[in-house]
Amino acid sequence: MRTELKVLRPADRDTWYSGLLLAFGGTPESPEERELWDTLTENDRCIGAWDGDLCVGTTGAFSFHVTVPGGARVPAAGVTMVSVAATHRRRGILTSMMRRQLDDVRALGEPLAILTASEPAIYGRFGYGGATRQLSAEIDTSRVTLTIPAGTDDVRLRFAAPQDVAEQCEALYARTSGSRPGMIVRTPGWERLALLDPPSEREGGSPLQCVVAERDGDIVGYTRFHIKPAWDAAGPRGAVVVKHVDALDPAAHAALWRFLFGVDLTSTVRVRNRPLDDPWQYLVSDIRRCGLQVRDVLHVRLVDVGAALEARTYQAPVDVVFDVVDDFCPWNTGTWRLTGDAKGASCGRVDEPADLALSVKELAAAYLGGTPLSGLAAAGLVRELRQGAVAEASLAFGSDVAPWLPHGF
Structure with missing residues (x-):
């Protein structure tokens, strides 16, 4: 059976995307998620593998710039939406799509390709190496305290609707995106990803909440999170599920984490994606009660x-x-x-x-x-x-x- 690789046409997008979702389990997305990805996806950088009128393989790329050591923002193909239908495995479809894609990336003059891997063992044979890791934690805030640096009490915190402060928070992200290798420069439209809040992503918690840190009227940090209520015979055992924390200085950073540690009716802070050297680790009284885990995230390919x-x-x-x-x-x-x-x-x-x-x-x-x-x-x-x-x-x-x-x- 012979498959044909084609650049994605707008008329074929629904079929292409349905094949992608089916390969990842067939769970439908919310209309908000689908609309966002339709807006961000670059059709001319997407490839479909077609068996007749069936789309049996997909891959795409975003035109990114990624921060590298020294602070330069380097063009990089953000490889995404990679799938092969379960009915068509082990026929060389993925290899043919990777071959076509890397040839295209080279022709565009992008020195890097980057991706996050659903299964990291897949991509090593195509030259991708695991280049960043993320820290996850489940912190027992009933037994862990924070040492607070000078100046923390000078930071003012307030709740804000995530949409109402989206522009200021995105500007703050833009300032910090050059501070660490691996961070992506977000172009217009990508700020919406951080605000996407489908119920399936809330881990049983509240709609997305936001607290901003201010000094002299300027936003110097923010956190976005969900609250997941829980009770047992002894009383409240809720959790704060942290989605984002960003701050310009140690005092703003500490003020936000102190807030997260002290939310009423909670005794746990869960965080899924932080840098390995995230500063809060050095403020806690007992790192053993923070449930640290490390896993791979960004895989890099030198094109x-x-x-x-x-x-x-x-x-x-x-x-x-x-x-x-x-x-x-x-x-x-x-x-x-x-x-x-x-x-x-x-x-x-x-x-x-x-x-x-x-x-x-x-x-x-x-x-x-x-x-x-x-x-x-x-x-x-x-x-x-x-x-x-x-x-x-x-x-x-x-x-x-x-x-x-x-x-x-």
Whole structure:
């Protein structure tokens, strides 16, 4: 049976999208969710695999810019909506779509492709490496307290309807989006994703609530959350389900977390996606009662090794030659010399002995500074060909703050 890959036509969108939903379990979306994704989706970057009049595979991409170490915002294809019908598995459909998509990304001149994986084992064979992780927590606020830094009491908090302060909160996000590698620059329309509030996403809690932190009349932070009431024989046991926290300074950050810890009729704060070095961890009295969990989030693919490595800076001087293997995008295979520091970098092909040998997947995993090359070397995934090269490159590739993806796409 032969399938045909086609760029998505508007007339085929309903069939294409229905195939996508069916592959993810067939649960219908709310009209608000469907309308938002219809608005954000770039049809000319979507591909369908067709078996006659059946859409049996889907993939798409958003035209993003992602923050990299040093603060530059680099063009990146945000790979999304990837599916293959259960009736058509193991026929090479996914591989053919990934091949077509990465060829298109290269033609557009985007040095990076990024995605979040429903199953991370799928994408390594296409050169994607896990580059960021997220921290989740379930905090027992009946037994955990916070140490509050100076200035916290000078921050004023107030409730606000999420829509009423959406513009100010989005402006604050724009200010902070350059502070961490892995953060996406949100273009107009994407601010609506943070406000999307279907009942299926509330975890049994209230409609989305918002509290803003102000100083001298300006919003310096905000949090969005749900309240999930619960009672037992001893009394209230509700939970605060945190969706977003963003703040410009330590005092605003602490004021928001103090509020979340102290909501009446609750004894738990649940948070699903925070940076690994999120500051609240260093304010709590007992980290053991915070139920910490870590999982992968953003997977990165270097579509153009040279351009990608030149786009970021390095926290220590580096001069290293990589022997890169890239079976899926063979234009990247070969030896590349990277020289750089905190001011900039250059990277080009060379005919020189290599210092380190690795696949493009490992290079992608280390790219945002969250996965140390030294750890990959200790696992046997990076080979040191010049003594000291691992330590030099690992230090240079690091980031002083953990890379983080605040939301999916």
